[in-house]
Amino acid sequence: MNVYGKLAVGGVLAFALLQLVRPDIPVKPATAPVDAPSQVRHILDQSCYSCHSDERRLAWFDQIVPGYWLVRHDILEGRDHLNFSTLGSKPPAAQKAALYESVNMIQLGAMPLAKFLALHPEAKVTPEQILLLKSYLAPWKTRSSVPMVMQPAANAKPAASVAGSSHAALSLNTVQPEFNGLPFDPDFPNWKPLSFTDRGDNNTFRFILGNDIAVKAARSGHISPWPDGTRFAKIAWQQESGSDGLIYPGNFVQVELMLKDARRYKSTEGWGWGRWRGADLKPYGSDAGFVNECTGCHLPVRGNDYVYTLPMTTAPVPGEEMVNNQAAALPASLPYQPLDWRAITMYVDPNSYTQSTLYGNDVAMQSVNAHDNGSQGSAYTPGSVLALVTWAQRDDPHWFGARIPASPKSVEFVQVAASGQMNQYRRFAGKNMAETHLEALETAKHMSFILNLAAARLP
Numbered sequence: 001m002n003v004y005g006k007l008a009v010g011g012v013l014a015f016a017l018l019q020l021v022r023p024d025i026p027v028k029p030a031t032a033p034v035d036a037p038s039q040v041r042h043i044l045d046q047s048c049y050s051c052h053s054d055e056r057r058l059a060w061f062d063q064i065v066p067g068y069w070l071v072r073h074d075i076l077e078g079r080d081h082l083n084f085s086t087l088g089s090k091p092p093a094a095q096k097a098a099l100y101e102s103v104n105m106i107q108l109g110a111m112p113l114a115k116f117l118a119l120h121p122e123a124k125v126t127p128e129q130i131l132l133l134k135s136y137l138a139p140w141k142t143r144s145s146v147p148m149v150m151q152p153a154a155n156a157k158p159a160a161s162v163a164g165s166s167h168a169a170l171s172l173n174t175v176q177p178e179f180n181g182l183p184f185d186p187d188f189p190n191w192k193p194l195s196f197t198d199r200g201d202n203n204t205f206r207f208i209l210g211n212d213i214a215v216k217a218a219r220s221g222h223i224s225p226w227p228d229g230t231r232f233a234k235i236a237w238q239q240e241s242g243s244d245g246l247i248y249p250g251n252f253v254q255v256e257l258m259l260k261d262a263r264r265y266k267s268t269e270g271w272g273w274g275r276w277r278g279a280d281l282k283p284y285g286s287d288a289g290f291v292n293e294c295t296g297c298h299l300p301v302r303g304n305d306y307v308y309t310l311p312m313t314t315a316p317v318p319g320e321e322m323v324n325n326q327a328a329a330l331p332a333s334l335p336y337q338p339l340d341w342r343a344i345t346m347y348v349d350p351n352s353y354t355q356s357t358l359y360g361n362d363v364a365m366q367s368v369n370a371h372d373n374g375s376q377g378s379a380y381t382p383g384s385v386l387a388l389v390t391w392a393q394r395d396d397p398h399w400f401g402a403r404i405p406a407s408p409k410s411v412e413f414v415q416v417a418a419s420g421q422m423n424q425y426r427r428f429a430g431k432n433m434a435e436t437h438l439e440a441l442e443t444a445k446h447m448s449f450i451l452n453l454a455a456a457r458l459p
Helices: 002-020 038-047 067-081 092-107 114-119 126-138 137-144 159-166 213-222 288-304 362-372 440-455
Strands: 190-201 204-210 231-242 247-260 271-277 341-350 355-358 385-395 402-415 423-431 434-436
Touching: 002 341, 038 092, 067 288, 092 126, 092 288, 114 402, 137 402, 190 213, 204 341, 204 362, 213 231, 271 288, 341 362, 341 440, 355 362, 355 402, 355 440, 362 385, 385 440, 402 440, 423 440
Parallel strands: none
Antiparallel strands: 190 204, 190 402, 204 231, 231 247, 247 271, 247 341, 341 355, 355 385, 385 402, 402 423, 423 434
């Protein structure tokens, strides 16, 4: 036998011996299947159970080593992230949250994995099946379940008051770092808003704030990738429905932070990740491995440098939708440009499909800061300007179950005057944001609403 023949025989023998190196893939009966209609479970069974259940579903070619090793790794990793055989043991809200994430992973092309679909085309989720899943989840039909409060403005918890919502219990400077070492940034309440999200999937509002580096990058359009030093804060509040039919921020839920440092955080997609929950701002993780949950969730938007948010900016950014130019389209002729200011609070009108954010100029925010630092002041000082910006809503293209600002509908300004003088009110509305003049009674009504909304931040 010549050398080539011996090599061939050796290769066959080695290949045969490798087939014996076959670590187990554990198999167990489903203990708590996801609680969902049969049509939904059928889609999950067809497209997800191969990697996200305790069943063992291998095609004949999946069982050939070394491919088997890769398949086993994907299955164990998939089960660890989401297991439909045990998901039913979790509360209904957690089950729905898992299904929302699954739908978003599917529609963004992250799941099923492309390499898996190439060999298992039967696992592909059709557009009709995605619509069925979305119809079952129906995020905007849950509005009636949002708890009612009789004085909504007084219960608002604006972004600028995150410090105030927790400072009675602790100082922001004493908050512990996340388990991966990412330190808490006590300055985040002073950052400026990049966008706002109305989350129908879990009945929360989100303020997405950015530090100066992030804001400058968004305004210039240099966000692909975001520059090192970029910091984001995503602050969440529960939603509460007011007796006026509007939906306001309620109890503080959590704040998530992201820090861009491509070299330092190379192993986690160039970002440092952290989440702090509750009034005591307790770190979310139980160990450093929590970060895999963050990177896994953000993987579908790796083309956007792992950022879900579409920042409101007029800067053109080529390629896929990465910014929200539409929401930033306020004319330069306005007396002020409130999108450059910090945000005080927000609300949603579910009947008109609009969302509104109340901004304050530097003088107004000094009053907010003074209150956060323990001052007993009860009013915004003269020179404060409050701006209520109202947008139409549109579906967030990056997250099913969320809505973000679309085209501006109106901008209303209230300038606070000195004691004994009249506050000034101006309103700009319509496609061209022309100034509109209301009857005296309507003017007083609108101004009173804005001042009451703003006063919710002060005692």
